[in-house]
Amino acid sequence: MKNDDMSNMEENKKKPTYDELLNENYALKATVAKLEARIETLDARLEKLEAMLRQNSRNSSKPPSSDMPSVPPKKKQKTSKRKQGGQRGHKGHYRKLLPQDEVESIVEIKPDLCMHCGCGLSGNDQNPRRHQVLDIPKPAFEVSEYRLHSLHCDKCGQQTRAELPRNIPRSAFGHNVQSTIAMATGSWRMSKRTVAEMLDALFGIKMSLASISACEKRVSAAISQSVEEVQNFVRRSDVVYADETSWRENNNKFWLWAGVAKEATMFFVQENRSQVSAKKLLGDFNGVLVSDRYGAYNIHDGLRQLCWAHLKRDFIAFSENKCKQGLIGKLLLKQVKNLFSSWHQFQSGIFDRSVFQEKIYPVVNAIKRLLEDGSSFGKTKMARSCRRILKQFSSLWTFTYIDEVEPTNNSAERAVRPAVIWRKNNFGTQSTRGSRFIERIMTTVSTLKQQNRNLFEFLLSACNAHQLGLSPPSLIPA
Secondary structure (H helix, E strand, C coil): CHHHHHHHHHHHHHCCCHHHHHHHHHHHHHHHHHHHHHHHHHHHHHHHHHHHHHCCCCCCCCCHHHCCCCCCCCCCCCCCCCCCCCCCCCCCCCCCCCCHHHCCCCCCCCCCECCCCCCECCCCCCCCCCCCCCCCCCCCCCCCCCCCCEEECCCCCCEEECCCCCCCCCCCCCHHHHHHHHHHHHCCCCCHHHHHHHHHHHHCCCCCHHHHHHHHHHHHHHHHHHHHHHHHHHHCCCEEEEEEEEEEECCEEEEEEEEECCCCEEEEEECCCCHHHHHHHHCCCCCEEEECCCHHHHHCCCCEEECHHHHHHHHHHHHCCCHHHHHHHHHHHHHHHHHHHHHHHHHCCCCCHHHHHHHHHHHHHHHHHHHHHHCCCCCCHHHHHHHHHHHCHHHHCHHHCCCCCCCCCHHHHHHHHHHHHHHHHHCCECCHHHHHHHHHHHHHHHHHHHCCCCHHHHHHHHHHHHHHCCCCCCCCCC
16 A cells, blocks of 8 residues: 555646646647748748749859750750751842952953964953952061150250140050950950960061050040030930949949940949949939839839830740749730730831720730739738839839830840940959949940941041140941
8 A cells, every 4th residue: 555655646746737737738839830931931932042042044143154954955946847047939149240440450361262262362352351359468566656855955055855736646556456456355355465476477577465555545534525525415314224344343243334326325433233233234214114124213203114025034034933923923924925016016017006005005904914913922022122123013014105105124234235245255354443344335336336336547637636735536326
């Protein structure tokens, strides 16, 4: 009996009380709540990481060069069954012969003997067959030496040295060399070392990298006033396409900004990617701004047109989600296809703007409803994106009622693409002076290309004008 009593006492001692059970229940509930919150956080993090893994050039702003091999290629267009090259019956294209006043030398070639009987031939052909050969003369450089004499004055006994005429460059290299260097580095995106090799190989001109940089500096000064005129011209335009890309200056991260108008383009290298930088680019511009949805462009108080190419990439990302989110993304892409189909028909002249607006009206309503549905998915990335797009919904449709406004920002993206290639090949600039040269030469190159004007002739004219202290040639279209 004694042992049984002791065991009963131990059982009663181990048995928890009601309050202890209640506290333990509260503690378990708190632990469960913490674990649920932790699971929710980890799920959101996992979703974010999975979304990052799915990102590529088709569903985000990442460049195609960053795509993994696992990314499926774009659908190839249907190839024609015809063989390559000119088709039977097509009209041929032949080089036209230059007029005789543009030919440096004419060589008359006559047959000596008849190819049939071997008899000697004489006389002239009134209509000989003409064959012209175009070639480049052997490159060579010319050296002009200017001897500045110092003469003694018999009256006062002082020496007077002659000064260079105003039209003679103070540099050891003339304006042709300076313009060639600026065109090679600024338009052809060649590195200074490659330019030095080219000058030596073609012309026998040996130049150091420092001399090439000095030539860039002189050309930069010569075109600076012309570039300022372009900046003012772009800011007075009715429509401007804007974009920016990363840049390197002295191994520090900078940004190259571009503003593209119909007949001129301007560039700026700036320290950051902020509203201050966007304000420097746009100035007092009050026309229609076409851009992506980057927040720095929200400083513009006028009309906006958001880029549909960027929106399409976002919708592709939506479509890669699961369940209803993915379905909404697929439906949005279907509406984008309808949108661009109508736009291309309008651009081709199949129907006028009023018919285009009628066709686009149901697309506008459908996209708005789908974005509202997508914004209802709580704190997901898709929901946040849909809410941001809805806040700027009116800026999606400016191109439907204003001429010269396009639905995409391709004009600005095409303008910065040469700068991206230049940056990858030459690793940016090494100084503020180099960045100013890049701004000015790229502004000049892009603007002249838009106007179908000759770059070398413009640079040469600008250098000559700068040497003489005259007004530089204008980059503004006539």
